Amino acid sequence: MADSASGSAVAAAVADGAAAAAAAAAEAAAVAEEVRAVAAAADAEAGGPGVFSGERLDDMTNIDIVREEEAKKPYVGDKETLESLMQDYRAYPVFVAKIRSLASRYGGIRRVRSDGNCFFRATAFGLLEWLLVNEADSECQNFLRTLEACKDRMVGAGFDPLVFEDALDMLAGMVNAICVGASVPGQGADASTLLANFRDDTVSNMVVMLLRFITSAEIQARQDHFAPFVLGVADTDVQTFCRRFVEPMAEESDHVHAQALCDALRVPITVVYLDSHERSGVGGGAGGSTECEVHRFEPSDEGAGSIAAAAAGDGGGGAGTGRGRPSVHLLYRPGHYDISYPKLIA
Amino acid sequence: MVDFGRIQKELREIGNDKASGVTVEVVNDNLQRLIGSVPGPKDTPYDGGLFKVDIQLDEQYPFAPPKMRFTTRVWHPNVSSASGAICLDILKDQWSPALTLKTALLSLQALLSSPQPDDPQDAVVAKQYLSDFETYWTEAFARDSGDHEARLKRICEMGFARDEADKALAAAGGDENAALEALLGGG
Numbered sequence: 001m002a003d004s005a006s007g008s009a010v011a012a013a014v015a016d017g018a019a020a021a022a023a024a025a026a027e028a029a030a031v032a033e034e035v036r037a038v039a040a041a042a043d044a045e046a047g048g049p050g051v052f053s054g055e056r057l058d059d060m061t062n063i064d065i066v067r068e069e070e071a072k073k074p075y076v077g078d079k080e081t082l083e084s085l086m087q088d089y090r091a092y093p094v095f096v097a098k099i100r101s102l103a104s105r106y107g108g109i110r111r112v113r114s115d116g117n118c119f120f121r122a123t124a125f126g127l128l129e130w131l132l133v134n135e136a137d138s139e140c141q142n143f144l145r146t147l148e149a150c151k152d153r154m155v156g157a158g159f160d161p162l163v164f165e166d167a168l169d170m171l172a173g174m175v176n177a178i179c180v181g182a183s184v185p186g187q188g189a190d191a192s193t194l195l196a197n198f199r200d201d202t203v204s205n206m207v208v209m210l211l212r213f214i215t216s217a218e219i220q221a222r223q224d225h226f227a228p229f230v231l232g233v234a235d236t237d238v239q240t241f242c243r244r245f246v247e248p249m250a251e252e253s254d255h256v257h258a259q260a261l262c263d264a265l266r267v268p269i270t271v272v273y274l275d276s277h278e279r280s281g282v283g284g285g286a287g288g289s290t291e292c293e294v295h296r297f298e299p300s301d302e303g304a305g306s307i308a309a310a311a312a313g314d315g316g317g318g319a320g321t322g323r324g325r326p327s328v329h330l331l332y333r334p335g336h337y338d339i340s341y342p343k344l345i346a
Numbered sequence: 347m348v349d350f351g352r353i354q355k356e357l358r359e360i361g362n363d364k365a366s367g368v369t370v371e372v373v374n375d376n377l378q379r380l381i382g383s384v385p386g387p388k389d390t391p392y393d394g395g396l397f398k399v400d401i402q403l404d405e406q407y408p409f410a411p412p413k414m415r416f417t418t419r420v421w422h423p424n425v426s427s428a429s430g431a432i433c434l435d436i437l438k439d440q441w442s443p444a445l446t447l448k449t450a451l452l453s454l455q456a457l458l459s460s461p462q463p464d465d466p467q468d469a470v471v472a473k474q475y476l477s478d479f480e481t482y483w484t485e486a487f488a489r490d491s492g493d494h495e496a497r498l499k500r501i502c503e504m505g506f507a508r509d510e511a512d513k514a515l516a517a518a519g520g521d522e523n524a525a526l527e528a529l530l531g532g533g
Contacts, residue, residue, distance in 0.1 A: 162355040163408070163444050202349060205409050209443045216444075247442035249409045 116250030266305025411441030
């Protein structure tokens with residue numbers, strides 16, 4: 001059981017690597033290395049009758065097979081310790097060392113289905129879970145105001161309201177339910193309500209869709225700012241990029257999506273990169289000194305969220321580095337995002 | 347689960363919008379099986395026709411594209427003359443839930459105006475389109491030979507850039523068909 005589960009998890013990482021290679025030519029070489037490395041780890045593990053053992057690894061370039069396999073998993077999994085992640089990579093020392101070093105700062109992860117929507121789904125769940133756990137009523141209100149600002153941007157970008165208004169109402173309803181709190185039965189939301197919502201086909205995908213539209217609208221509202229970055233990743237203009245790589249479901253995300261969503265929602269997103277690269281100047285794996293690279297997306301003052309906050313009179317600075325502000329933490333493996341949980345620092 | 351709320355909103359909007367010309371009707375009270383119609387675009391061989399479209403919405407709509415197929419017979423490089431199957435990117439991997447049944451039907455109308463013979467659904471029609479251009483366009487072009495600007499506009503409507511079309515027309519001495527052939531041959 002353990003073998004087949006971890007085998008397929010690694011297999012998913014392999015395919016994600018393959019998808020990323022197709023999507024981002026510039027990173028193709030690095031990702032290919034990743035695929036080989038992780039495939040080696042999977043080979044070592046798959047000895048038994050695992051789902052993707054042996055010859056089936058040859059087919060792993062076919063994203064459809066993996067997505068089919070992934071479709072059997074929940075959109076958002078249960079919280080797990082880093083130990084379970086370590087088990088996936090136990091045959092691969094660089095990963096083990098990196099995960100060990102992560103353990104000083106991170107207490108756990110929550111896996112998100114690898115269907116091309118993982119960045120949006122992980123960010124949405126991470127943010128709502130933060131609001132729920134921190135019982136931050138004022139932040140709930142801020143977020144509702146931010147959603148209003150995002151609505152204006154979507155209208156400004158030419159979205160037909162009928163494509164987003166149901167999703168917007170639904171997300172606002174979820175935030176309101178969090179604000180009401182679990183103590184009011186039938187109205188308030190608790191952790192299990194949130195999880196059930198994100199595991200529901202329609203609800204979960206409507207949230208992903210809405211965040212895609214919000215991201216697209218943010219990019220289009222600040223074309224001059226985003227155009228050079230868009231040109232860098234897709235060699236196309238902003239409108240085409242949004243239409244082809246942001247709005248369609250299952251299109252994978254990169255740093256342009258992440259920055260735009262962070263700006264729109266006014267929520268910093270911290271991404272820890274777990275890959276096979278050993279950073280220069282740092283010792284090899286055995287000593288546990290291999291560190292993961294970390295990238296922190298900070299909201300711009302120009303984003304919809306910051307503008308909404310400024311209008312509401314709460315300063316609008318947007319950096320939100322204090323412990324009292326919502327933030328989202330993600331674990332990135334080539335081609336895939338999961339949710340990660342930082343340890344509370346006393 | 348099917349998002350009936352969204353489908354109903356879309357049907358209301360299309361019903362209220364007489365200007366676009368496209369329509370959608372419900373078949374047997376089943377919101378997942380619809381019949382669309384697209385008027386043939388002006389100044390094309392399809393002008394004056396009303397083209398019916400069979401629309402099927404699966405459980406994943408609007409996250410997955412609507413399935414659309416012409417039930418009226420259409421002679422077009424990107425439509426199967428036998429089955430009505432349509433080759434159009436937004437009905438496949440370029441679909442996004444930001445699009446609607448209305449925008450999809452309007453895209454079908456645009457496809458009728460600008461065939462993409464290099465990416466054919468029906469090889470026979472595409473071959474005829476590419477090799478026997480004059481016959482294919484006679485009906486549209488014979489009606490109005492037009493001035494330079496009109497010729498330029500028609501070439502642009504087929505998907506060529508304006509400056510490109512301008513150059514080709516100049517090189518062909520204003521002969522629209524020769525210019526088109528040069529553009530297609532060169533492409």
